Amino acid sequence: MSSAENSSGRVVLxxxxxxxxxxxxxxxxxxxxxxxxxxxxxxxxxxxxxxxLGVTVSGRVVSYFEGNDERRTPELVEALAGGAxxxxxxxxxxxxxxxxxxxxxxxxxxAGYPVxxxxxxxxxxxxxxxxxxxxxxxxxxxxxxxxxSHRRSRLRxxxxxxRTLVLFEAPHRIAGTLADLAAIFGAxxxxxxxxxxxxxxxxxxxxxxxxxxxxxxxxxxxxxxTLVVGGAPAGPAERPADEDLRAAVAAREAAGQSxxxxxxxxxxxxxxxxxxxxxLVHQ
Numbered sequence: 001m002s003s004a005e006n007s008s009g010r011v012v013l014x015x016x017x018x019x020x021x022x023x024x025x026x027x028x029x030x031x032x033x034x035x036x037x038x039x040x041x042x043x044x045x046x047x048x049x050x051x052x053l054g055v056t057v058s059g060r061v062v063s064y065f066e067g068n069d070e071r072r073t074p075e076l077v078e079a080l081a082g083g084a085x086x087x088x089x090x091x092x093x094x095x096x097x098x099x100x101x102x103x104x105x106x107x108x109x110x111a112g113y114p115v116x117x118x119x120x121x122x123x124x125x126x127x128x129x130x131x132x133x134x135x136x137x138x139x140x141x142x143x144x145x146x147x148x149s150h151r152r153s154r155l156r157x158x159x160x161x162x163r164t165l166v167l168f169e170a171p172h173r174i175a176g177t178l179a180d181l182a183a184i185f186g187a188x189x190x191x192x193x194x195x196x197x198x199x200x201x202x203x204x205x206x207x208x209x210x211x212x213x214x215x216x217x218x219x220x221x222x223x224x225x226t227l228v229v230g231g232a233p234a235g236p237a238e239r240p241a242d243e244d245l246r247a248a249v250a251a252r253e254a255a256g257q258s259x260x261x262x263x264x265x266x267x268x269x270x271x272x273x274x275x276x277x278x279x280l281v282h283q
Contacts, residue, residue, distance in 0.1 A: 009080030015120020019199035027118035035087035039064035098142040127226035131192035138164040178213035190230040196223040
């Protein structure tokens with residue numbers, strides 16, 4: 001067996017409340033109080049969270065954020081080798097979803113150590129559910145590029161995406177992002193700006209991109225923002241060739257349908273007027 005297989009070391013990703021500590025799970029409390037090492041995006045926020053939860057941390061707390069994760073990850077893997085339970089917690093939501101965590105997950109798996117999670121709140125799915133936009137199929141894009149030209153280039157790549165789009169954005173960039181979205185996706189595309197989710201001043205603004213961009217230009221949107229944008233509308237279906245329509249009617253007749261029913265069914269399926277299909281069949 002490898003040393004990793006002999007070790008009890010493991011990584012636990014902790015889903016932290018987005019703002020309302022009442023959303024904290026029992027497992028979150030348990031792992032925070034028993035983990036050997038807690039890798040926190042912001043150690044001060046962790047201290048506030050544990051204080052609000054009435055949890056006493058017994059393990060070692062280290063900072064683990066985007067600026068130091070490359071350097072810190074080998075240290076955490078070394079702790080795993082010693083049998084440590086390493087918990088990862090970010091400022092809110094699930095680690096590794098546009099937050100620190102992925103680098104450690106990959107390193108731990110590559111070294112043979114198990115990774116598990118104490119699931120919790122997610123700004124992505126919370127905003128999606130509250131947006132009022134289709135949620136059966138969606139794509140999460142995270143943060144867009146910070147500069148205007150790169151942001152617009154990325155948005156042009158996403159403009160034809162038919163699935164609902166979920167984005168994170170900073171308050172000082174939201175006005176520019178909404179203006180670019182309205183220009184590239186279309187002014188009438190439905191969207192929702194979800195601000196301060198689960199917190200005291202939670203706000204969901206549902207409107208068109210044009211109207212939301214106008215709101216953001218007039219007033220400052222503060223707090224943590226998740227943006228949900230409706231997918232691109234389906235374009236008109238291409239009309240099948242005449243011979244394909246005739247063949248479709250013939251296939252249905254061969255299967256036992258009457259010609260009248262077959263013509264109606266093909267017209268409905270391809271969005272073609274019934275009289276057009278009738279004329280083609282009787283030519």
